[in-house]
Amino acid sequence: MADTPFLRVLLFARYADLLGTDLLRLPVPEPPTVARVIELLRQRPGGAQLPAMPLVAVNARQARGSDPVQAGDEVAVLPPMAGG
Amino acid sequence: MDFLTEAPLDLAELVAEVSDTDRGGVATFLGLVRDHHEGRRVLRLEYSAYGPMAEAECATIVAEAEARWPVRIAVRHRLGMLAIGDAAVAVAAGGAHRDEAFAACRQVIEELKRRVPIWKKEFYADGSVGWVEPT
Numbered sequence: 001m002a003d004t005p006f007l008r009v010l011l012f013a014r015y016a017d018l019l020g021t022d023l024l025r026l027p028v029p030e031p032p033t034v035a036r037v038i039e040l041l042r043q044r045p046g047g048a049q050l051p052a053m054p055l056v057a058v059n060a061r062q063a064r065g066s067d068p069v070q071a072g073d074e075v076a077v078l079p080p081m082a083g084g
Numbered sequence: 085m086d087f088l089t090e091a092p093l094d095l096a097e098l099v100a101e102v103s104d105t106d107r108g109g110v111a112t113f114l115g116l117v118r119d120h121h122e123g124r125r126v127l128r129l130e131y132s133a134y135g136p137m138a139e140a141e142c143a144t145i146v147a148e149a150e151a152r153w154p155v156r157i158a159v160r161h162r163l164g165m166l167a168i169g170d171a172a173v174a175v176a177a178g179g180a181h182r183d184e185a186f187a188a189c190r191q192v193i194e195e196l197k198r199r200v201p202i203w204k205k206e207f208y209a210d211g212s213v214g215w216v217e218p219t
Contacts, residue, residue, distance in 0.1 A: 083173065
């Protein structure tokens with residue numbers, strides 16, 4: 001699977017409700033960055049209400065908008081944390 | 085180490101984990117499900133998490149506290165549907181003296197709330213639901 005040009009995008013809590021799903025399989029975008037993934041998510045139905053730069057983790061590590069993404073990565077879009 | 089669990093939390097178990105013959109002080113924190121939020125009556129709560137990241141972040145927070153103070157830390161956070169009064173989070177910090185136990189316990193719960201990817205959905209008495217955003 002590592003050579004398929006797709007990302008596994010996970011959406012949680014309110015963001016999953018907005019997009020109507022908690023899991024998307026997206027082609028690796030051009031440019032292949034976290035920021036571009038978020039732009040594409042915001043163009044999907046319900047996605048306009050996502051923040052312009054939400055908290056994102058790539059492969060379970062916090063990432064910045066300029067960070068690269070590659071095929072096989074797990075990109076998680078995280079609402080403000082509310083544990084405790 | 086599993087910090088996340090669907091099973092009821094047992095504070096005594098955490099206290100036992102951080103107790104030892106050279107530790108004279110154990111501080112604990114227990115976070116319970118409250119029956120109100122911003123003036124609305126809450127019937128129950130559902131906790132969810134990004135599991136792999138939440139486990140890793142809890143481990144980091146514990147390691148940071150154990151590096152900063154001479155303490156041993158135990159933490160659990162519950163997931164799934166919880167009733168009013170159920171314990172959602174439990175922290176225990178054991179040290180030689182109370183100062184480091186209190187300080188470490190406080191830091192761990194504050195960092196957990198700030199950094200661990202866990203979310204809660206509230207179910208209100210009027211039948212509506214809402215995601216809780218931190219204040």
